[in-house]
Amino acid sequence: SGQYPLVVSTWPFLEAVRAAWRAVDSGFSAVDAVVEGCSACEELRCDGTVGPGGSPDENGETTIDAMVMNGVTMEVGAVAAMRYVRDGIRTARLVMQHTKHTMLVGEQASAFAFSMGLPGPTNLSSTESIEKWIKWKENCCQPNFRKNVLPIDSCGPYYPVDTENLSDRTCLTANLVETFGSRSSHVGLHNHDTISMAVVDKMGHIAVGTSTNGATFKIPGRVGDGPIAGSSAYADNEVGACGATGDGDIMMRFLPCYQVVESMRLGMEPKIAAKDAISRIARKYPEFVGAVFAVNKNGVHAGACHGWTFQYSVRSHEMDDVEVYTVLP
Numbered sequence: 232s233g234q235y236p237l238v239v240s241t242w243p244f245l246e247a248v249r250a251a252w253r254a255v256d257s258g259f260s261a262v263d264a265v266v267e268g269c270s271a272c273e274e275l276r277c278d279g280t281v282g283p284g285g286s287p288d289e290n291g292e293t294t295i296d297a298m299v300m301n302g303v304t305m306e307v308g309a310v311a312a313m314r315y316v317r318d319g320i321r322t323a324r325l326v327m328q329h330t331k332h333t334m335l336v337g338e339q340a341s342a343f344a345f346s347m348g349l350p351g352p353t354n355l356s357s358t359e360s361i362e363k364w365i366k367w368k369e370n371c372c373q374p375n376f377r378k379n380v381l382p383i384d385s386c387g388p389y390y391p392v393d394t395e396n397l398s399d400r401t402c403l404t405a406n407l408v409e410t411f412g413s414r415s416s417h418v419g420l421h422n423h424d425t426i427s428m429a430v431v432d433k434m435g436h437i438a439v440g441t442s443t444n445g446a447t448f449k450i451p452g453r454v455g456d457g458p459i460a461g462s463s464a465y466a467d468n469e470v471g472a473c474g475a476t477g478d479g480d481i482m483m484r485f486l487p488c489y490q491v492v493e494s495m496r497l498g499m500e501p502k503i504a505a506k507d508a509i510s511r512i513a514r515k516y517p518e519f520v521g522a523v524f525a526v527n528k529n530g531v532h533a534g535a536c537h538g539w540t541f542q543y544s545v546r547s548h549e550m551d552d553v554e555v556y557t558v559l560p
């Protein structure tokens with residue numbers, strides 16, 4: 232319906248949307264435009280939580296989760312907990328286009344990136360990420376089960392406890408809540424930690440991509456929803472696309488973007504599909520913080536969120552520049 236090309240992205244990442252728009256408007260494919268857009272966010276270190284120098288883990292290291300998906304072929308390329316490489320989304324595209332695999336992880340993803348000619352190894356820490364980490368480390372709680380100290384914000388080391396011992400059991404419960412429940416809600420989730428972007432190109436082909444440093448002060452090795460197709464993003468040319476942001480530890484249990492796209496396939500409007508996917512999570516986890524945007528193949532878009540106010544950005548030929556939409560919970 233004349234709505235192509237189109238770029239939609241989580242948060243007001245204006246420069247990222249402009250970069251994707253320039254690419255798609257000058258004839259690049261949806262996949263390439265998504266990569267240009269997310270890559271711009273990595274270079275600009277959007278909100279200090281995408282690309283190098285963002286959200287440090289418990290050891291103070293910054294790592295990258297990224298993914299790209301082609302909605303025509305359903306091919307996916309992803310990297311998770313990747314170290315020492317600045318170019319998350321570019322590595323994801325290399326995985327998609329030059330291997331028969333879907334996801335590479337950790338230092339082996341880095342080795343692949345270097346072998347394919349991407350620059351590095353690079354220290355992904357910044358002055359800010361190190362300062363942030365030092366402050367946190369000074370205030371965080373060493374879980375001490377024996378002394379019955381309830382961790383407010385634990386930072387390891389983690390070890391198995393004697394569950395026969397009552398005080399251990401009390402502390403174990405408290406620590407588990409911190410680790411898997413509220414923990415991630417006080418670490419970084421009121422920042423805009425993830426770029427998730429959808430592009431419809433001039434041919435009407437759809438692609439999605441994501442890039443993030445994941446959750447701040449995560450346990451090293453933690454992988455969130457960012458590199459998981461169907462969770463942080465999903466695209467199917469016959470239907471449309473979805474992008475997500477928020478508490479990945481919770482959201483990845485529901486594959487919200489797969490849900491959104493499949494609901495639209497069955498005829499739901501983007502707005503209803505987005506709300507449905509979010510409320511399925513909220514019913515089980517009323518405390519979770521997250522959001523999705525949905526866009527159908529005709530260019531109709533909408534957002535839904537829970538626990539925070541969400542903003543997403545759109546650029547099409549109907550606009551002079553990027554427009555930002557605000558969605559209330």
Ligand code: SD4
Pocket residue numbers: 419420422423424425443444445446454455456457475476477478479480
């Ligand atoms: C994660 N989903 O790794 C990311 C974080 C995020 O807004 O999107 N925060 O859990």
